[in-house]
Amino acid sequence: MVVWRLLLAPFLLLSISWGQATKQIELWDPADLERGVGEDNLRFSFFKHNGDESGNTLLAIGGVHGDEPGSYFAAGILATHYRVTRGNLWVVPNLNHESMIRNQRGTYGDMNRKFDYVAPDDPDYELVKKIKSIILEPEVDLVLNMHDGHGFYRERWENYIFNPRAWGQSYVIDQKTLDGVKFGNMDEIGRKVSEALNDYLAEDHHYFSVKNTHTRDLDEQMQQSLTWFAVTNLKPAFGIETSKNIDALAIKVAYHLRSVEAFMDIMDIEYERDFDLSFDSVQKVIEEYGTVNINDHIKLDLVDLRRVLRFVPMARSGNTMTFDNPLGAAKWMGDRYNIYIGNKHISTLYPQIFDLDCDLKAVRIVADGRAHTVQMGETLDVKEEFLVVPTPGIRVNSIGFVTPDRTSQDGVVIRRSDIMPRFSQDARERTFRVEFYQQEAFCGMVNIRFP
Template identity: 40%
Template sequence: MGYGLNRGMLKLYSLFFLLLLPLVSNAQNGFEFNLIQKGKQDKNTLLVVGGIQGDEPGGFLSASLLATHYEITKGSIWIVPNLNFYSIIKRSRGPYGDMNRKFAKLSKQDPEYKTVERIKNYIKDDNVKLIVNLHDGSGYYRKKYEDHMHSPNKWGQCSIVDQANIDAPVYGNLEEISSKVVKHVNNNLIKSEDIYHVHNTRTKEGDKEMEKSLTYFAINQGKAAFGNEASKNLPTHKRVYYHLLALEKYMDIMGIEYKRKFTLDPKGVYRAINDDIYISLYNEKIKLPLSQIRDIVKYFPIKKDGVLDFKASNPLLTIIKKDNTYVIQYGNRRLSRLKADYLDIDYEHRSVKLKIDGKFQDVKFGSLVDVKESFLVQQSNGYRVNVIGYTNKNKRETGVEIKSKEIPKHFSLDRKGTIYRVEYYTQNKFAGMVLIKFKT
């Protein structure tokens, strides 16, 4: 649950005090969170925080989609999609305790001290006027007890404020704003059980645990702050749907305008989360589509020193090295494991010729090429070519027409059996990769 935690569990968490696994990162900064700034920066900025607790994927996936699938055409948004990135990777509420209970007082010896101080500085920034902290909570919040899963003790499906009003230059009418958000969400419910309510925790009236939270810290800096909870009883993509409905209403209230790259319904959200994700490596000599990637990819070209330079399409994507295996992680999901084939890398950028369905094309390394019937790799004196999984009697992989049925499906990069690797080598160095995608 996002905010709620009984005192017994709090005592348990207090007994435990990222990165233990080496992280391969384009920023080389361990598991530090990203701050993504979108729009034209101004003094009316919305700060959206996801991932303060790593077992709440609805929250951090919503923030990541806001970062990757929205264009801000008017106004300013700052997005932190992965505040507690190590917690996300570990699929844990908090390996070092609940980060959302560290905003009142925190020892400098705490492993998360620098992270908490950094997000505090963004909250206090003069540009930021409103903060939304995204959570997934258990059950369904109701103001009166209905049953075990629908009661005042549950945290799912509600908009949270610490008090009705604060003394702030703008957006101080917290409960009124929260009511507008709730009304908008409730006009777009998937089913009636999912109804949202305003949940005023009345923190300063004696809730000692909520006094330690991010939102209570924010309102004491004179900033409007809200928690948004989606129910853990819902599938993740439906949680994201409700979070995005709420976020769009906050943007509307603040006069922030945007363009969205997908349809805001459960199917559209599911596709946006799962389909449009990839990682590119070695300055885009390799580009891996990840939506259907196999659990294990063998003999994958890795630079001899073990350092894997990559760019990710989504801030929740990263690669973690463990021995000779490189794990591709998307939030708290492991997508694939790359089994290393250590090689020197040739960084020269070139294009190669392929004959695609009877027509020759110049193709750059890192490309994914659609093929209906067959492809042919033109022989080149400069390269040795390996079409992964393909063999013939003449032991040739260039100058021959290759059809999908001639490559065993278990050599495909994807689980559907449609994408295959064509790797190029010059002398003893890996030069680049082209992916062939057979249309089904």
């Protein structure tokens, strides 16, 4: 039996594409959106990494506070760069997404004080209701609420930064144990996780310890929190707090990731990730912003996108923007869309309004002497030159390429030096837009990328 598994393992790794066992769960009823319920408050997403082998289930929640990027950049990476082979890791990377893009603790007040009572007319009402129902799902064995907190928690007062009232670099529990419940030995688990982390510190004073808020007897504030809601419903729960006083985002994110892994180790959940946990690698993974897909006509690479993009062809209303990074969001500002990854404002897109009634799906482009079929939104790598093969009835506009004598720019060889660099999509001036129109309708855009 053992031999079989060893023989099969490499084959399985090759045949299963990364993240196949991960499902993003549809949480929100489209009818709610049509009715405009809470439309000014962005919704969170929910990922399930379910292992082939059954086991315990850990629920990790990022972004309850919008100004704590270590929390949600880590949770975003848990959602997209991990694969679970035994047990389950469930992730909500962006619980309070509206506050994240505004980099505020809570745009509508402190969400972590709404778990005892939240008024039905509170903009956070639907979000709190939904996350409570996920916490209460019977499979969930343990809940993590991820934060970046003030200072460095110490049992004895040292100064304003290092003291018993600080939150940073601690695992917060509401009480020592939860009797008769699996993983109810919370104090002991917190200490074990601290030990695992304290072998992995960028600086000695970053060490972690357990902070017990003794919520039932001492802390009325914490009685309104997410973890207390979990504990009173017999779900062991921890706050993970890295320190806001650590400047490097990669270090906070790495501490969060290593902490969640230590919890998974204790819970016998088996996982893989597609990067190593050095601070440099974590920094690179944070910078994988991914793309935004606009109406299936346009796809923009968010890494190195220009800070401002003008004349982006879109519909007057009902534009859909899909991100492959779960921290991605677009916010309509009255005349433009602001594009965010977490609390980072990536770009501003100024739309130019078009009818989108065109069914062109792909075009032919000859690049460096080779013909390609390119779907709308795709990127074509070109070394020297390209030529768009004419499609009857379709007008081509290569942005930044000026030809006073033509209305359509198909059937003509275009070299990089023919295009004005300031019309590029990206700050490095490598990627250019080629747009397709059918009479007055916009059909889509192809990206031409030079070395």
